Amino acid sequence: MNVPKDFWSYGVLTAAYLVNHLPSRVLEFKSPLEVLQDKIPDVSHIKVFGYTCFMHLSATHRDKLDPKARKCIFLGYSITQKGYYDTLLKLYMSRDVKFLEDTIFFYRKSRGDLV
Numbered sequence: 001m002n003v004p005k006d007f008w009s010y011g012v013l014t015a016a017y018l019v020n021h022l023p024s025r026v027l028e029f030k031s032p033l034e035v036l037q038d039k040i041p042d043v044s045h046i047k048v049f050g051y052t053c054f055m056h057l058s059a060t061h062r063d064k065l066d067p068k069a070r071k072c073i074f075l076g077y078s079i080t081q082k083g084y085y086d087t088l089l090k091l092y093m094s095r096d097v098k099f100l101e102d103t104i105f106f107y108r109k110s111r112g113d114l115v
Contacts, residue, residue: 002106003050007075014049014076021046047074052103056096069098073105 003011021041023029033041047053054069062068078093 002104003073004106007073010075011049017077017079018046045077047099048101049074049076050105052100052105054098054100055094056098072097074099 020032021043023031023034027035031041051074053072053074055072056069057067074097075091
């Protein structure tokens with residue numbers, strides 16, 4: 001997804017989250033969470049790491065003429081609460097996010113250059 005190295009730690013955490021939620025052949029096609037909690041985990045919220053999303057800004061975090069959404073990059077899942085991590089300059093946590101699952105946030109303009 002051409003995500004800069006600064007964000008790779010979030011990629012590792014996302015990979016661990018996915019490993020714990022998705023079935024494994026070693027566990028007879030059960031997920032680790034299913035084995036531990038004895039129930040099938042919900043995977044309907046799974047999104048693609050590094051894609052573009054838009055996070056809704058509540059009225060308390062914007063002025064009247066400010067945009068109602070912020071363009072962000074999807075960086076993973078929270079372990080403690082339901083929602084998504086998004087960022088441009090800092091991390092935000094929100095449940096009110098629209099995903100553009102066909103749009104990559106970072107793309108290569110030419111060899112070696114990220115935009």
